[in-house]
Amino acid sequence: MTTLIKSPAEIDKMRTAGRLAADVLMMIGEHVRPGVSTDDLNRICHDYIVNVQGAIPAPLNYRGFPKSICTSVNHVICHGIPNEKKILKDGDIINIDVTVIKDGYHGDTSKMFFVGQPSVLAQRLVKVTQECLYKALALVRPGCRLGDIGHVIQQHAQGNRFSVVREYCGHGIGAVFHEDPQILHYGQPGTGDTLKAGMTFTIEPMINAGTHHTKLLPDGWTVVTKDHKLSAQWEHTVLCTETGIEVLTARPDEDLSFLTGHAS
Structure with missing residues (x-):
């Protein structure tokens, strides 16, 4: 693994980008309702990112991706x-x-959103998936091993009779969208590379209600559960600090006070 330690100036820029990304999720919530198309949500987010934030939607034209956000239903x-x-x-x-x-x-x-009234299973899946993310965030500090992060996610998901997607993972991030390290959401404790202060990366567990098997659709992008059962995902961009973690994409609608050394 090529460990990319960010400078204080780079971290400041990532704080800004992370805050803007979080703001988009806060903005779009009121628009997520029955009768709205996913293309409507894309247009609203695109206009907000470009015209209000003066930023660039990274997915647009990334390796041919045709839209400004991903919407996984x-x-x-x-x-x-x-x-x-x-x-x-x-x-x-x-x-x-x-x-x-x-x-x-x-x-x-x-972020996961409910449209109207979800099923009990859907609510439980979404809740457990967010708990998987939070349990992983709580481990981030210098000296933590990547296998520890994967293990805590896998244990919590499987302990609730859900499964962890294995083909897709978190990643280092900075001036480059996807860089080292890869952050697997399953694994063995005490294995894998060691976190160091100044590393920035995403943790984004994908948890399925059925089996972990996936299928890529002919469009070359959309990934679905092979058994057609529900899937959920939550994601944050984080910074490993000298004392713990800073969640760069933290939103005001969540309580992260449980995190060691978290800068709010």
Whole structure:
């Protein structure tokens, strides 16, 4: 692994990009309702990022991706492409994944939203997936091993009779959208590379209600559960600090006071 330690100036830029990405998720919430298309959500986010924030939506044209955000509904695990035909309906769950570029640096985050009244299973899956993320965040500090992060996510998901997607993972991030290290969401404690202060990366567990098996659709982007059962995901961009963690994409609608050394 090539460990990319960020300078204080780079970290300041990442704080700004992370805050902007979080702001997009806060803004879009009121628009997530039955009858709205995922393309509507894409347009609203695109306009906000470009015209209000003066930033760049990183997914747009990234390796050919045609939209400014990812919208993954129900059994879509990740990289769902917004389109005008996908209309949200009561009971859906949707992950909105936002990455912005500001002054050359990336902020990457995603959040689950309920459309109307979700099923009990959907609510439990979304809750457990967020708990998986939070348990992983709580481990981040210098000396933590990547296998420790994967293990705590896997244990909590499987302990609740859910499964962890293995083909897609978190990643280092900075001036480059995806860089080392890869952050697997399963693993053995005490294994893998060691975290160091100044590292910035995403943790973004994808948890399935059924098996962990996935299928890539012909569009080359959309990943779905092979058994067509629900999937959920939450994501933050984080900084490993000398004392613990700083969540660069923290939102005002969540309580992260449990984190060691977290700068709020």
